[in-house]
Amino acid sequence: MDNLTPRSSWNAALLLARFELKKILFSTRGMIGLATFALAWALLLWYPIRQASIYLFSPDFKQLLEGVFGAANVGELLSWDVAEMAVLWVAALYLFPIFSLFVGADQFASDKARGSFRFLTLRVSRTTLFFGRVTGYLLIQAILLILTLVATLLLVAYRDTSLVWAAMGSGVLVFINIMIVLAPFTAMMAILSLRANSARQASIYAVLFLAGSTIVNGIISYYLPGLSNILQWLVPGAQLDMMINTKGLSSLAVAAIPLLQAGVLLLLGRSYMARIAL
Amino acid sequence: MKLITCKALSKQFGSKRALNDVNLELSAGEPIALVGPNGAGKTTLFSLLCGYIRPTEGAVEILGYAPGSPALLGKVSALPQDARLDPNLIIATQLELFAQLQGFSAAAARQECQRVLALVGLPEVAPQKPSSLSHGMSKRVSIAQALIGSPELVLLDEPTAGLDPANAKAIRELVRGQVGKTTFVISSHNLAELEKLCDKVLYLDKGILNQSISIQDDLADEYLTLTMQSCDDTALTAALEALPQVLSVKSSQSKEFVIHYQITASFALETELFALFNRQDWRYRALQRGRTLEDKLFSQA
Structure with a gap:
């Protein structure tokens, strides 16, 4: 058709991202994944997070935590305005990256194995396809995070409606922080998903990489502590421990680490995508 | 371009x-x-x-x-x-x-x-x-x-x-x-x-x-591909080779003959072939101008 104007790369990438979202939200497989996610979070919300409001702000429990972990290690966390949001913060900080290892595992693996890429690369460039898919998976995780935050807000409102505004403010910062944390994990999974023949294999590669790099870095730190201090920042999630005992905008203090990691991983992924045989 | x-x-x-x-x-x-x-x-x-x-x-x-x-x-x-x-x-x-x-x-x-x-x-x-x-x-x-x-x-x-x-x-x-x-x-x-x-x-x-x-190669006209339904293969080959305008006959598979011939008057060879079939009571299945693609690709003739 002579009058067809090919889409711009941005437009095509957004179309692909929206398509990924639709695929997850409206396919049976995606719905099962969402239901599993919802169930896991329902349990977390109903038990530890709901109970947090009872225990976390009681002076005795605060004293106990400060005694066990040290006031410097939990002081900021205990000063959150809404206890539910503080517990959600700690849970999300570790659980969402773990979810990301599984949610992002099929960014490319299945398509590559069944050859569906061959249909797509005749219509969009490999770079557009790569960034479109990664954006799509970030959008999926953003929706899961928003759903979790909304559910937590409902719990807060159920306990005390006067805390809803404060909780919403915390929620926005939690959202921004967690999305920044997820960026390098999603980019890493994009590369592993390109390498693997199935989503499961990509997740296994991720676990092996994260566990292996921790072990290797542990060994290096024994012999070359200086080198180990540098190498530890190369692994996604390296800054997570530093983020637990933070509050509000101070949580963004280490945002540069995951953003840099994501940038480097995305460039590596784009380069790999351009060279891979389909 | x-x-x-x-x-x-x-x-x-x-x-x-x-x-x-x-x-x-x-x-x-x-x-x-x-x-x-x-x-x-x-x-x-x-x-x-x-x-x-x-x-x-x-x-x-x-x-x-x-x-x-x-x-x-x-x-x-x-x-x-x-x-x-x-x-x-x-x-x-x-x-x-x-x-x-x-x-x-x-x-x-x-x-x-x-x-x-x-x-x-x-x-x-x-x-x-x-x-x-x-x-x-x-x-x-x-x-x-x-x-x-x-x-x-x-x-x-x-x-x-x-x-x-x-x-x-x-x-x-x-x-x-x-x-x-x-x-x-x-x-x-x-x-x-x-x-x-x-x-x-x-x-x-x-x-x-x-x-x-x-496939539309002009040289194709120098060949006829004959597919027979019933005939004596040896007798047919001999009869075809006896025709003056026929240069060679090759049977690439059973009942199929590729005839390389000298082009003369229009349909002269075809007419002689039909007369031959009539005399011998042989039945043909197809008569095709040129060679089949298979013969072109795999024949050294």
């Missing part, structure tokens, strides 16, 4: 050289056939043309651009071997995405999806998932995706393999119907099918482009 240009094109997989120094220039127009035995390098050549893999040596250009170039997006399409649609999504959703990526609006993409599915005779499968289709239907849907947006070049890798004769014929008709809008390059083992469809035939063997022949 040439449609496809390959210059000293080679592809190495480990220790195996799948393509070796292929040079060719193809122009837009009639469908082009690519034939060769298994492992000859046909799919490798298709993959290089589509930009799925990169050449080890040499260069390939389509419409003056390297495969995979943004300028070719939507202009080159393919039925890749062994590529399948996503089994979790309905066919319409996937074809509409392809159409939208090629520049169609959402509404136009729906219409285009229906158009291409109708072209392959499967408009009813749009709301179905690929897993519910038979092998042949899946193949036709994959051909439909290649026709989205009427691209300038469509590469079909074994388009009729696994199709029943009626559907294989429908695909041939479909290709014939698109000539003028789209140039097809078709890889197949079915020489009779290619003979009906294509003029130019490329023969690959062990990664080397051995021959490039035209």
